[in-house]
Amino acid sequence: MFILVTGASGQLGKSIKKLVKQQKTSDSFVFVTREHLDLSSFSNIKNFFETHKFDLIINCAAYTSVDKAESNKAEANMINHIAVKQIAEIAKNNNIKLIHISTDFVFDGSSLNPYFENDATSPLNTYGKTKLDGENAILSIMKFNAIIIRTSWLYSEYGNNFVATILKLSQNNSNLNVVSDQFGTPTYAGDLGQVILDIIKSDKFNILQKASKIYHFSNKGVCSWYDFANEIVSVSGANCSINPINTDGYPTSAKRPKYTGMSKEKISKEFDLKITFWKDSLKFCMLNLPLITPLNK
Numbered sequence: 001m002f003i004l005v006t007g008a009s010g011q012l013g014k015s016i017k018k019l020v021k022q023q024k025t026s027d028s029f030v031f032v033t034r035e036h037l038d039l040s041s042f043s044n045i046k047n048f049f050e051t052h053k054f055d056l057i058i059n060c061a062a063y064t065s066v067d068k069a070e071s072n073k074a075e076a077n078m079i080n081h082i083a084v085k086q087i088a089e090i091a092k093n094n095n096i097k098l099i100h101i102s103t104d105f106v107f108d109g110s111s112l113n114p115y116f117e118n119d120a121t122s123p124l125n126t127y128g129k130t131k132l133d134g135e136n137a138i139l140s141i142m143k144f145n146a147i148i149i150r151t152s153w154l155y156s157e158y159g160n161n162f163v164a165t166i167l168k169l170s171q172n173n174s175n176l177n178v179v180s181d182q183f184g185t186p187t188y189a190g191d192l193g194q195v196i197l198d199i200i201k202s203d204k205f206n207i208l209q210k211a212s213k214i215y216h217f218s219n220k221g222v223c224s225w226y227d228f229a230n231e232i233v234s235v236s237g238a239n240c241s242i243n244p245i246n247t248d249g250y251p252t253s254a255k256r257p258k259y260t261g262m263s264k265e266k267i268s269k270e271f272d273l274k275i276t277f278w279k280d281s282l283k284f285c286m287l288n289l290p291l292i293t294p295l296n297k
């Protein structure tokens with residue numbers, strides 16, 4: 001297969017690139033950044049796909065600044081919805097498969113139990129709404145050959161993410177306040193990247209005219225941002241106390257759901273996956289970070 005990966009400078013794009021380098025595959029991957037394929041431009045997208053041919057697109061690019069999206073609605077909508085719609089149309093017309101990444105923020109967080117793929121969506125913020133519009137555009141255009149994977153609380157060895165932020169802050173502060181009344185599941189981008197590569201290799205993915213579907217993937221377990229921060233500090237050995245605070249004590253432009261645990265039963269059964277507990281994946285990721293010496297190394 002000839003495979004395009006968008007968002008190559010982002011967390012997931014970089015994680016997939018690293019995995020592809022480490023693993024032998026007969027597939028050819030092309031990784032593109034905004035420089036090669038700018039999703040804010042209709043003509044750029046059109047021209048790009050007129051001159052490059054693929055069997056599969058893995059769309060890791062997105063407008064991911066949740067708070068900034070509140071004041072940049074048009075840009076978030078362009079990248080997370082309109083460009084996704086255009087890509088889905090191109091994919092359908094050219095018989096290209098599509099793997100697209102979405103978010104737990106399509107849910108409002110009022111559930112007390114893990115969300116299933118067909119549970120009602122009701123995003124609380126612009127980012128979640130634009131991502132949901134992107135999902136719906138794909139499903140209405142591509143009855144076949146598209147997979148949407150909703151994930152949550154993504155972190156990696158790359159870029160800005162919660163792990164990097166807590167590590168940095170905990171090295172320079174003896175106390176940190178972290179929200180303890182929002183619950184979800186951290187997801188190591190390396191694990192999500194591996195799942196995508198496993199799916200691509202599976203017979204179930206490679207059948208012709210496979211009905212388009214949504215799947216959930218995160219690591220195993222549920223925690224609060226406070227629990228997550230505590231674990232990061234404990235693994236790093238930083239001398240810093242984490243204090244639990246309520247959402248009200250940390251105002252943000254975008255409203256966030258209280259609870260976004262997601263059931264992974266569908267993806268794990270269909271593709272025969274074993275999902276790692278979030279604390280184990282966090283330790284693995286932190287071992288790969290250059291500046292950290294975990295206590296339990």
Ligand SMILES: NC(=O)c1ccc[n+]([C@@H]2O[C@H](COP(=O)([O-])OP(=O)(O)OC[C@H]3O[C@@H](n4cnc5c(N)ncnc54)[C@H](OP(=O)(O)O)[C@@H]3O)[C@@H](O)[C@H]2O)c1
Binds near residue numbers: 063152
């Ligand atoms: N991060 C999370 O916590 C989280 C949670 C749930 C779901 N997700 C979803 O998971 C996927 C991967 O997220 P991630 O954390 O890897 O995101 P990320 O690190 O923010 O990477 C997103 C990538 O999209 C690119 N991009 C943004 N605007 C673009 C444009 N106009 N044209 C082309 N590329 C553009 C960015 O390029 P630049 O580097 O040039 O800006 C960046 O490389 C996304 O679909 C996201 O919505 C993420």
